[in-house]
Amino acid sequence: MSSQAPTPRTRVRRLPELGVYERERMHAILDEALYCHLAWVGDDGDPRIIPTIHARVGDTVYVHGSSASSTLRAIKQGLPVAIAVTIVDGIRFARSMFEHSMNYRTVIVYGHAEEVTDREELAGVFDVITDQVAPGRSADARRPTDVELKQTTFVKVTLDECSAKVSEGFPEEPDEDLALDVWAGILPLRTVPGEPIPDPLLRAGTSAPGYVADYRRPGA
């Protein structure tokens, strides 16, 4: 398993035993997360952050940038960005408020965003982003036209500076709290699909494919 040497800002200093630097584990968290939070510095020097969708190919994270279009000029010019993904696996109930926590997996990526301009690469990103929404979907959905490719901005960040933090297990509490008359334990959480809602304009006789009816996240 290849490992990523932490830099001063990706080294997990708070609870360092939770730091994870193996690439394969970071990849798995990035793949399972449905969306990311993308941060950058605005023209005024203040922070900006938005939700957007991402997908990973090898050690590159692609981020759909059109949703940040008003400031994307700055991002496209190679300004630094931070990308955070978070998956909450459960709630950790301790007897004290102080020791309450979550079981979670997060990845933070720092890097310089570069716009995807190569047409072939851009078309490939459409496939992986579509599969990031619903694994298997790209083969069914119509691929983008030249006009659509021109209307869409993706930026990419290489996973050169990133770290994961993984918190799991039961609360650890001081002995005096173990005697309290308070329930303690883990409440697992997961994201589950409901019943697919067909488009009102759907042609009669078109049934939901298996990747919709039996939807699950990669790795979940």
Add this chain to the structure above:
Amino acid sequence: MSTAPSERTTVHRLPERADHDPATIHAVLDEALTCTVSWVDADGEPRALPTIQARIDDTLYLHGSRGARAWKAAAAGTELCVVATVVDELVLARSQFHHSMNYRSVVLFGRARELTDLDELHAGARAITNHVLPGRELDAREPDDAEWRQTLILAMPIDEASAKVRTGPPGDDERDLSLDVWAGTLPLRTVVGPAVPAPDLRASIDLPSYIPPSGEELPRP
């Protein structure tokens, strides 16, 4: 709170999705289990950190560790930008181009102050515990003096915020409607699994009623 957008809370991209209604903004901040806090570091670069939040009226409470550098900067009054996101449905269009999500997100700008008043600290701690799961704040032991010294709770006014909301079916082009591709939305929910008691839980303690049965949605404040 103000409902008029500032320059930076004006939604420029797809402005029809913008929502400055406080009720919408409050609901997203309550419903999202976590948020991500961003700030600009001393080196001028953006930083981001996921954390847990809670809301009382027009104040957002953020919980951090006193030792963490992120929270030192935040407590010192560094300009923050906080985002919270709830994904309601996946939007599967006939074209890859029109794939999307039905989501509700809030972006909040401002500075935070550290809570130092003991009453406010207690209220903040209860609000954060309530945000995790309503009802729990009545059960768990409140922090003692030593724990308060290690805990950092920040308060941020919710007065420069905007929500962005997408709802409804895919927005396919007319020419794609005849394609032989299923299209629609897929709702997503966060549900709880079976509660797992701590190995050191005393045998006489039953599962509290505020913890829902397996398969039910996680209750929100």
